[in-house]
Amino acid sequence: MFQDTSEESEWELIEQWVARSEKLFLKKLSRNDTSWADDRGKHQAGFYIPRTIRESGFFPTLAVRNDKPHIFQSDFPTFWPQTGERKASGMRHYSNKGSETHFTVIPHELFRGLSPASWLLGGRLVDPVTDARHWFVVINSTSQDAELLETALDISAEFHFDIFDPSQLLTASALDRDASDELIARINEAILNGTLDRLLASVGNLPPPAAIAEEARAAYFKSTGTRGLDPFDMVAPGDAVMRISRDFEFQIFKGYELRRRAVEIVATLRSHADMTSAAVRGFPDLDRIFLSASQQRKNRAGRSFEYHLAAMLQAGSVKFEEQAILGGRRPDFVLPDKAAMLPGAERGYLEALILSAKTTLRERWKQITHERFNSAIFLATVDDRVSKQALDEMQTADIALVVPESLKASKEAAYSGHSNVISFKEFFETEVAEKRPTLLKLRHFV
Structure with missing residues (x-):
């Protein structure tokens, strides 16, 4: 995750409204939820409510229209703290068109120019504001507030929408209750025994990134029953890497981080x-x-993503070299090795490639345009916020983006329909095994 500090934070405002709510609704916005805002020719302005949310009791119950029995509707006021507006909003479910419900009459400006995979957060108020019991804010996915939201709620890579209790956002913990209680007991015991410095020394240094990455892969294997990271044996290798790096490893890291920082803070406070x-x-x-x-x-x-990608290349018996220095540049991976990239190397265009890895792109993808050595350039990422404009620019620069399988098909990301975007599965099976078989060590494909 990353934050765009150019966008002013509204987190304090969000927390105030969360505190006044009895239930929260969070949805990752799809292209259909926002595309109307940037296309003035579209008259159908609004976002969609999934059926499970519509039937959860968070919103008022829909009633059938007497004149059109295939239409179910509900009209009720909503409040939008970012603009200070009360809107006479409404929900419309067209039973002959699918299961989703269209939510209309909303502030258009909040939905304009949003990055892919942005957030809609709403709440049902304990006490109404004017006559509105529901409020909503829109959070751009590249903002600092998005990072705070995703961290506070431990949003997983597979998240789309859900209903939350407000306490989950206001009092989110990096560890489960048992682990938190154990840490509190250890700190209190160290204070009592005068061994706080010794405890700080024992938790002061986090394990090396490579060790945490390996621990995350082991946790993923145990949780899923997967036996390895061979991409040729996996249905969705990109989804696996995304879950390991964004979910499993982040949880493990936060556990180590809390132990270290909590003891540091207690030691600092007690020194006065x-x-x-x-x-x-x-x-x-x-x-x-x-x-x-x-x-x-x-x-x-960023570094952990590279570790997991290296583990996958190794498990797939793919020839590669990491961080090879080439003409003042240091690509993340060169396939098959540095020697093949040196001037005068006798090889064909399809006998080598550059593979870079970036968890989040922003403008940093432009750095790899200098890494061309008579070979194709591939950029692997688990970022679902890449804009259509950036994808078009990458295509012009002849860079292929490699993304998890679920993100390529996602309605929330902008990847669908772009010819320069391929999945991890396509990268390994088509770009490596089929087009560049010399990049593979001797192995038998059934």
Whole structure:
């Protein structure tokens, strides 16, 4: 995950409305939910409510229209904190057109120019505001608020929509209750015994990124019954890498992170005579701790993705070399090796390729346009926020994007229909095994 600091945070506003709610509704917006806002020719303005949400009790019950029995509808006021507007919104379910319900009469400007996979967050209020019991905000997926939302709710890579209790957003914990209780007991015992420094030393250094990545793969194997990461034996190798890096590893990392940072904070606070002194004089130390934690999260994500991709290449018996220095550049992976990329190497165009890996793209994908050595360039990512404009620019630069299988078919991402976007499965089976068989070590395909 990443944050776009150019967009002003509204997290404090969001928290205020969450605190006033009895239930929350969160949906990752699809192209159909937002495309109307950027196309003035479309008159059908609004987003869609999945059937399970419609029937959950979060929204008012739909009633059949007497004049058109195939239409079920409900009209009720909504409040939009970002614009301060009350809207006479409504839901329409056309029973002859599918299971989803269309939600209309909303602030159009909130839905314009959104990045793919942005968020709609709404709440049902304990006490109405004016006469509205429902409120909604729209969160751009590239914003700092999106990162806070996804972290607080532990949003998984496979998430689409759900109903939440507000306490899950306001008091989200990085560890389950048993693990949290155990950590609290360890810290209290260390304070009592005067061994807080010893505890801090024992948890002060997180395991190396490679070790955490390996632990995440082991957890994934145990959870799914998978025996390895051979992409040729997997139906959806990209989805596996995405789940390992975005779900399993992040949870493991947060556990280590909380143990380290919690002890650091307690040690900092206890180094002062009283709580007031700790808050005032200890603030620079606390600020440093949180800044370090934020930076460490960002650094971890990109490197771990490379570790998992390397493990998959190795499991698939693919020839590769990592971080080879070529003409002042350092591609993540060269296939088959550095020697094949050097000037004068006797090989054909289809006997080598460059594979870069970036968990999130932003503008950083442009860095790899300099990594061309008489070979194709592939860019692997698990980012579902890449815009259509960026995809068009990558196609012009002759860069193929490699994405998880579920993201390529996703209604929320912008990948569907782009010829320069392929799945991990297509990369390994078509681009490597079929088009470039010399990149494989001796192996037998059944």
